[in-house]
Amino acid sequence: MIKNINVPGYAGITSYIQALNICRVSTNLSTTFSKFSTEGKIGVLGILCIVLMAAFAPVITHYSPQKITGDSLEAPGPAHILGTDELGMDIWSQICYGARMSLTIGLAVAFISGFGGGAIGVLAGYIGGHVDQGLMRIIDVTMSLPSFPLMIVISAFLGPSILNVIFILVLFSWAKPARIARSQALAIKKNSYITAARNYGARPFYILRKHIFPEILPVLFVLVIDISSHAIIAEAGLAFLGLGDPTSKSWGMMLNNATGFRSIYFTPYWQWWLLPPLFMLIVLLLCLAFISRDMERILDPKLKIKKGF
């Protein structure tokens, strides 16, 4: 038992252990990274840039994205790197802070629906019987609903807020991971090592946690990336239609503001108002797509069978 970590003798040991751990993590990461193709590497770097941009938004921008800091529709210049919008707010700040919005929504939706849906699927697959049948019916119906039109209608009624947007997106994206996790749980359940574990007296929850969930995790991770890019698209689409949270400047919201400006296409304003969010969204989605394709390729032998529906 190490009780006093702060004693000098122990400090050296703990720091050594920490260094070892960091080393292992970094070699782990670098081996995964080296498996990626060039596209995948570009994707990872791109995402890293956007994440850094979002994380250090207050450092790399001079202005608040919500404050009027210049003249209306200033062209890009030394004071405002990307110019200002019609209210005189700095576009570069909006882009940096908007990255937070897109990433938060993408990740939140992906993790909630990916792992939540996955857990539901695994449970249903493991329990089987009526629960499983019932869940399959629900999944079938959820997947055949026209998701985007319904999202529009529901968010029009619920009113615009970040939580509502996340809720709606989760509502329409949990079904796919649930279905895949279920089919995998069904397949894994039949293995003899599960029967063996059960015969040794393992509780269902123990089997799920120790044997089934770890097997499904890699596939869920790929799905999480897919879902996050879908969520980002859907959020941008909803915001573009004017259904985003008006108090937060996401990239979709910027597109909405810019295209809503009456004579945007007849003036040069679109060059610094409309292009940056458009460009950033496309870059973000392409990066995510590259990563997801590479992950799929790396996990291929497993995924090809299990994703086949």
Added chain:
Amino acid sequence: MANDRNSFIFRLVITLFVILVINFFLPRMMPGDPFSTTSADMPGEDIIVMTEEQRLYYLEYYGLDRPLHEQFYTYITNLMKGDLGRSIFYRKPVSDVIILHLPWTMFIVLGSTLISTIAGVVLGTFSAKNRKKGSDRMMMTGMIAFAEIPSFLLGLVLLLVFSVHLRLFPLAGAITPFAHYSGLAEHVWDILHHAFLPVLTLTLAQLTGVYLLTRNSLITVTTKDYIRTARSKGLGERTVWTRHALRNALLPVVTRTGFMIGIMMGGVVLVESVFSYPGIGMTLRSAVIGRDYPLIQGILLVIAVSILICNLLVDKIYSKLDPRVSI
């Protein structure tokens, strides 16, 4: 198989029912009642305050004082009669508004489906023939990268490049307003000119799916024994590809085309908004902005029903094309 088809139809019916229920309950679950929305939010405008008597009259008139299941029954029977309620903004029946705008949407959706299917099949066949060569690999990479850009962002890019920068195509609308046409040809040209970019956007958005499907299914089919048999019978390459390989490889493409129409009905809302194309998508956007709830619900219903009809049609066509299914 019969069981499978029954469950397919059953699923469609359930889906339609779920949409109807959502449509019915969403506005009724919101706080307040419809009469409070008649108040204006601009300070200068008049706020209509109803007396309690008037309110009760309207509640009764619209049947809102009756139990929910009765309301639901009335809602369904009204729908059966084609009565979707009245639009708040347009001040006419929702069905009239939809009928006015639906043809434009049908025009670009069906047009782009047709074009993307043909182009996808042609490109996919070309790719499958040149498998593992440079041209195939380049095409694959390009197409896959394209597919990742959602249609409305692609539409914005096309709009900026071709309409704003190059000024080749109109910025908005489906026809030139107040135009006098000297003949039918000019009228058709005007419509095509306006529809070009929206159709191109939707086409590009779904091209990759058709392309990949055709390519993969052709590659699978060409390894089959009957292709070798056809070749050994001395049939020309052309006949082998078109009559033996393509015919069988296209089955999944047909299914996909049908389901794609469904997916596209979602994307078309955004694409029409980008190009201000006066279809139901654009109407939905303005209804959302104006909070015209009856119209929103009506459009959702029309979109949902058209998706279900497409799925049903695909099922029918598929069993015609592939006799094995309908046994």
